[in-house]
Amino acid sequence: MKSEKLNGENYSRWKFEIEAVLEARDCLDVVSGETTCPQKDESEIKAWKKRNALARSIISRSLDDFHHAFTRSCKTSKEMMNCIVRIKEQATVSSKLLVSSEFHAYTWKPGMNVASFIAGLNVIVNKMQSLQIELDDEIIIGKVIRSLPSAFDSFQQSWRLSAPKTVTLSDLTSQLLACESDQLCRSMQAVSIGEALVGKRTISKELNENSKKRNIECWNCKKKGHIR
Numbered sequence: 117m118k119s120e121k122l123n124g125e126n127y128s129r130w131k132f133e134i135e136a137v138l139e140a141r142d143c144l145d146v147v148s149g150e151t152t153c154p155q156k157d158e159s160e161i162k163a164w165k166k167r168n169a170l171a172r173s174i175i176s177r178s179l180d181d182f183h184h185a186f187t188r189s190c191k192t193s194k195e196m197m198n199c200i201v202r203i204k205e206q207a208t209v210s211s212k213l214l215v216s217s218e219f220h221a222y223t224w225k226p227g228m229n230v231a232s233f234i235a236g237l238n239v240i241v242n243k244m245q246s247l248q249i250e251l252d253d254e255i256i257i258g259k260v261i262r263s264l265p266s267a268f269d270s271f272q273q274s275w276r277l278s279a280p281k282t283v284t285l286s287d288l289t290s291q292l293l294a295c296e297s298d299q300l301c302r303s304m305q306a307v308s309i310g311e312a313l314v315g316k317r318t319i320s321k322e323l324n325e326n327s328k329k330r331n332i333e334c335w336n337c338k339k340k341g342h343i344r
Contacts, residue, residue, distance in 0.1 A: 120178075122178060131201070137178075141174060148197075151167075171193030175193055212244075212249055219251075223263055224264065237256070256285050261288075268295065
């Protein structure tokens with residue numbers, strides 16, 4: 117039975133797996149400190165040292181080079197485990213603070229659309245979940261609604277007045293994508309109408325200019341439509 121090596125991102129899984137391996141090899145109680153080294157009986161001391169050495173070997177092989185460096189001065193498997201737990205759980209607290217700040221600071225930036233904004237938010241939410249930070253759908257949905265740009269003001273107002281009691285992020289995303297699609301269609305229609313009006317004015321101008329030319333009298337032959 118082999119556990120996954122500890123790296124910068126898998127501490128929770130590593131801890132679960134290493135404890136399972138140590139328990140399967142009958143030395144988890146030595147690592148936890150539940151069973152301490154006997155003081156007198158030589159055979160019991162020898163047996164304990166053998167189990168401690170086995171636990172140290174299991175823990176050592178489960179660490180990458182970076183984490184292994186912290187345990188090389190440890191004399192017992194308990195010291196090794198405590199060292200790693202202390203380092204990782206302190207780092208986990210810092211990581212939780214950072215990713216929580218990232219979640220609250222996340223905003224809709226120029227050039228974003230619904231899909232890119234939701235994708236970016238999901239990356240942060242996944243980070244939080246990997247650190248055992250649980251977020252209700254209501255919190256995530258509230259974050260999305262508050263972050264929408266002014267183009268979605270009507271949607272925000274409608275949502276506040278008639279938001280369903282039970283809704284998922286997927287439901288909200290579908291509605292936002294539909295709203296965005298409607299906005300794009302209206303924008304394209306406005307552009308088409310604008311282009312049509314410009315074309316109509318151009319044609320009208322050309323007709324007026326041609327009409328003026330037809331009324332011009334030639335100074336040489338006295339006929340209309342040209343000037344010489």
